[in-house]
Amino acid sequence: MSLSPIGALRHSGSLFAMALDVVRTLPRRPFQVREFIQQAWFIASVTILPTALVSIPFGAVIALQIGSLTRQLGAQSFSGAASVLAVLREASPIVTALLIAGAGGTAICADLGARKIREEIDAMQVLGIDPIHRLVVPRVLASMVVAVLLNGLVSVVGVAGGYFFNVVLQNGTPGAYLASFTSLAQLSDLWAAELKALVFGAISAIVASYKGLTAKGGPKGVGDAVNQSVVITFMLLFVTNFVMTAVYFQVVPQKG
């Protein structure tokens, strides 16, 4: 990838062009059910375990931080509320995003990149099959679905981890912890987090597919593509997360 500003602009342009192509191709029949299920299963299988393993310490760290903070402020009764809020609103979409991009996206990018340099993609186009329709759309949808489901998993594991550390290790009161759950968090927080996960899943699959389909220059090119796809996805995800959070606070009235 060239480092000139024009090169960067061109790449962003083609990335958005491909995103638009994906949206435009979305309603086209026949929908690739088989490919979608295979990909969804594949992405789920490479992400579930690491996600669960990451979200336990993540929930624990939040619980530890909030536990000591609320003690200093004398607001122990709110420790449960604050930790649920943190896990649900921020931690779970971010953990989901990191794992979808890091485990799912890299696999998609490497797979498509390898096919590209072996001329399989060219062969497919010559056989009259649009790779966006046949390969990219099912991957994007699979990644979105899995991201939404993973987000639920992270929320549950994260809150459970937080509970365990607060109550068992920091001697918090179980009743107070549970009772304060809904004093700050509300249902729309969960919807917002799921929406974030949906968007993150789409972004990481589109970037990975774009990088994979434009890989060139042999096996090294595929490695470079995977590397760039992770970096680009992370940057995009954190910016998107910031924007969505800002919009969320404007749109949804907060409790208390």
Place this chain on the structure above:
Amino acid sequence: MGVEICVEGLTKSFGHQVIWQDVSLTLPAGEISVMLGPSGTGKSVFLKTLVGLLKPERGSIRIAGQDITRLREHDLYEVRKLFGVLFQDGALFGSMNLYDNIAFPLREHTRKPESEVRKIVLEKMDMVGLIGAEEKLPGEISGGMRKRAGLARALVLDPEIILFDEPDSGLDPVRVAYLNQLIVDLNAQIDATFLIVTHDIASARQVPDNIGLLFRRELVMFGPREKLLTSDEPVVRQFLNGRMQGPIGMAEEKDAAQVEQELAQIDDSAAAPAMTPRLLPGSGITRPPRWQTIAERERELHA
């Protein structure tokens, strides 16, 4: 019946590097044409431009009344169904076995029942001599088998135009001879328009109706086989005879003075090019009128 391809003023460059410019030729319907050229003259790029994988800077490619350089992506996919392309390494899908690879276009584009798909796939596999290798993955077989499987896949949709990207590279001479025979037999059977991109002179002398030569960023000559085989054009003679003396050098071009000197050295009387007999369809194949005429002519020429 095959389809005519009409190329006019085609120019392709990557960045500032011109690959070839102002290429104009007509591939006659139902005939076999060969595109020759030293390595690195953009033969494969030419082939990819014909199927619309690469966009040329200037010029037009007319196939079945449509200029494919100006088609929208969606229409391009429709036109491509006319094509069968054999890529250099076969370009098989690595995750599928040979049977699924060859059945792939049928399953994607037609609603044929699986029994009929099986019949067609096995027929094409038989044609290229791959019966018994259905369950093999592309990674488990030799380059020659991959090529033949790629050819079978290119054939399943009964294309009107078949493009071969170096069908003979990496194959032993015996397999090349078989493949050439297969190409000629196929042409007699399915009547499609063939374009073979290669730098194998022996094949180019035996197989085609027409020969073209790309050199120094342009099409040096395109015409009937006899015309090129008997041509006095130095580049054409050098290439078709595989000599060192002539305009083509190791690094593509030589300086003019050296070329003059070398050409003077060649004893032209001895190098009167002999016409190589044409390869004809095998005995088991019923020859269409076009091939009957060709066979007739060959008999007179080499009687």
